[in-house]
Amino acid sequence: MLRALGASRRQVTAGTLAEASAVALTASAAGLAGGIAIAAGLQALFPAIGFPFPDGALVIGASSMLLPLAVGIVVSLGSALLPAVRAGRIAPLAALRETAVDTSGASRARKVTGTALIALALAVTLTGVLLFPSVWSAGTGAVLALAAFVVLGPAVSGTAVRVLGAPLERLRGVTGGLARRNALRSPRRTAATAGALMTGVAVVSLFTVFGASLKATMDQTVSRSFAGDVAVSAPSFGAGGSGLSPRLAGAVQGLPEVDSAVGLGKGVAEVDGQGRALTVTDPAALEGPVVLPRTPGSK
Incomplete structure (x- = not known):
């Protein structure tokens, strides 16, 4: 239609690319804002579903801001380049006729x-x-x-x-x-x-x-x-690795509303010449709160 009104090929091509640039900039900025919002949502979602997540704010650097904008603009302009050139090559009266029927x-x-x-x-x-x-x-x-x-x-x-x-x-x-x-x-x-x-x-x-x-x-x-009702543990992040006191299991066991309680401890031992992280506990007391499957084998 612009060609029929007297616009030149260069004007049609430049106008189409200008519109594509505006759309590319707006869409890339919206996508970047949406990505930041999704990252913030994931930061709140993981602790809510039980996954430990480090404390702290989102880190947004200059490269993480400029790279998505640049990629979005380049991809949008690249996808609009061929249609813009094709639109500029349209004959002035072609838009007034049904030259192509889909x-x-x-x-x-x-x-x-x-x-x-x-x-x-x-x-x-x-x-x-x-x-x-x-x-x-x-x-x-x-x-x-x-x-x-x-x-x-x-x-x-x-x-x-x-x-x-x-x-x-x-x-x-x-x-x-x-x-x-x-x-x-x-x-x-x-x-x-x-x-x-x-x-x-x-x-x-x-x-x-x-x-x-x-x-x-x-x-x-x-x-x-896990057959128990409550598990007491130290946070994975921010606790400094101090853990809980070994006396806590006995103190919890002494509460009148508690039927049975068992403590779990962690340590490092040398097994077959290599250091292994182990979990230690009282097996007899563990059978109540936790269901442990047994796998037969040989020594």
């Missing part, structure tokens, strides 16, 4: 391939989750599902835009109608935009599920091996 959404091969990939992804995922539990099978199914959505995206984006964009014309008037028609005009571009959002949601979901699974695994492991 028919990717009507491809029968795409629909068949995408449907087959979805069926395969469901089969592999359900097999890895229900029939034969396997992390590799479940992960393979998730990757196949992403591939299926990428392949099938242009074929279903038209239907999705018609359904989800129907209220736009009533809510936003002409602007909403133009946005809806623009999304329908290029199914491949619409699917690519949605695919980027889908990838971001998938990454966030991955870390959320991983954190929840890790916490559940640790809780289950502790529940199986």
